[in-house]
Amino acid sequence: MPELPEVETTCRGIRPYLNRTIVTDWIVRDPRLRWPVAKELDFLPTQSILDVQRRAKYILIHFNSGTALVHLGMSGSLRITDPDTQWKKHDHIALTLSNGRQLRYHDPRRFGCWLWAGKQPLEHPLLHSLGPEPIGEDFTTDYLYQRCRQRKTPIKTLIMDASTVVGVGNIYASESLFLARIHPQREAGSISRQRIDKLKNTIQQVLEYSITQGGTTLRDFVREDGSPGYFKQQLRVYGRENEPCLRCESSIQRIILGQRSTFFCPRCQS
DNA sequence: AAAACTACCTGAGTGC
DNA sequence: TGCACTCAGGTAGTTT
Numbered sequence: 001m002p003e004l005p006e007v008e009t010t011c012r013g014i015r016p017y018l019n020r021t022i023v024t025d026w027i028v029r030d031p032r033l034r035w036p037v038a039k040e041l042d043f044l045p046t047q048s049i050l051d052v053q054r055r056a057k058y059i060l061i062h063f064n065s066g067t068a069l070v071h072l073g074m075s076g077s078l079r080i081t082d083p084d085t086q087w088k089k090h091d092h093i094a095l096t097l098s099n100g101r102q103l104r105y106h107d108p109r110r111f112g113c114w115l116w117a118g119k120q121p122l123e124h125p126l127l128h129s130l131g132p133e134p135i136g137e138d139f140t141t142d143y144l145y146q147r148c149r150q151r152k153t154p155i156k157t158l159i160m161d162a163s164t165v166v167g168v169g170n171i172y173a174s175e176s177l178f179l180a181r182i183h184p185q186r187e188a189g190s191i192s193r194q195r196i197d198k199l200k201n202t203i204q205q206v207l208e209y210s211i212t213q214g215g216t217t218l219r220d221f222v223r224e225d226g227s228p229g230y231f232k233q234q235l236r237v238y239g240r241e242n243e244p245c246l247r248c249e250s251s252i253q254r255i256i257l258g259q260r261s262t263f264f265c266p267r268c269q270s
Numbered sequence: 271a272a273a274a275c276t277a278c279c280t281g282a283g284t285g286c
Numbered sequence: 287t288g289c290a291c292t293c294a295g296g297t298a299g300t301t302t
Contacts, residue, residue, distance in 0.1 A: 003296090032279095034279090034296090034297090057296075057297095071297090072296090073279090073295090073296060074295045074296055074297095075280080075294095075295090090280085107279095108281065109278090109279045109280050109281080109294095109295085111278065111295080111297085126297095126298085151272080152272085153272075157273090160296095169296070170294095170295065259276090259295090260295070261293090261295090
């Protein structure tokens with residue numbers, strides 16, 4: 001499931017192939033994504049690609065006339081291929097480039113999107129009210145502590161809310177809370193500033209380390225060259241229900257929180 | 271304002 | 287082998 005490290009890995013992977021190329025062809029085999037693929041993208045051929053950036057889990061591809069917003073949803077991936085590579089069942093979109101390569105968008109569950117955001121992409125409705133990047137100077141202990149004040153919501157729900165901080169999905173939320181030794185159901189407003197400081201640091205460490213591993217591959221995620229990410233081997237609680245805690249050997253528990261599976265150690269996390 | 275919940279989608283896995 | 291069913295999850299949008 002693409003979370004921030006997977007999107008960052010994808011961005012870094014495709015950027016060298018896209019920057020300073022010209023779009024020679026734009027192919028949409030199936031426009032039915034979360035929202036229909038934007039019709040403005042039909043004008044991409046002959047345009048130059050200026051840069052590829054990431055904001056939250058959105059990939060921003062900057063062309064001369066504006067920016068495309070690409071989201072991988074839950075099962076999306078982008079690969080660099082040769083144009084004559086056999087299409088796979090859920091390859092929905094392709095962007096052919098002047099360097100002879102092709103960018104392929106694959107998304108079995110079709111929860112992703114390809115939208116047009118014009119010349120001021122950060123003002124697009126999907127981007128303008130997002131919280132700070134977790135790996136960036138705006139995500140401070142004071143900020144996170146203030147966001148928690150008076151909030152009765154479980155801390156896991158709060159850190160997964162993109163208006164608080166972007167990029168922390170279900171996997172990394174469980175992992176960060178384990179490392180910070182905070183119970184996922186703990187009321188956000190009841191946590192001390194010291195533990196919030198610890199949590200802010202563990203969120204950053206987990207995400208940064210996962211990026212060095214190329215992200216986490218559970219099922220679908222592949223890098224731009226088709227290879228998996230290796231952070232799965234580093235997961236301490238996610239997906240380990242009834243397995244021993246790596247710290248105290250208690251049985252890892254799974255609960256449902258905000259409709260999502262949540263893993264934690266009942267002894268280490270209070 | 272905040273919290274809780276829904277919808278969107280397909281493949282994998284399970285039980286009969 | 288096949289059918290019916292559940293589960294997984296990012297996040298915008300709706301309801302309480």
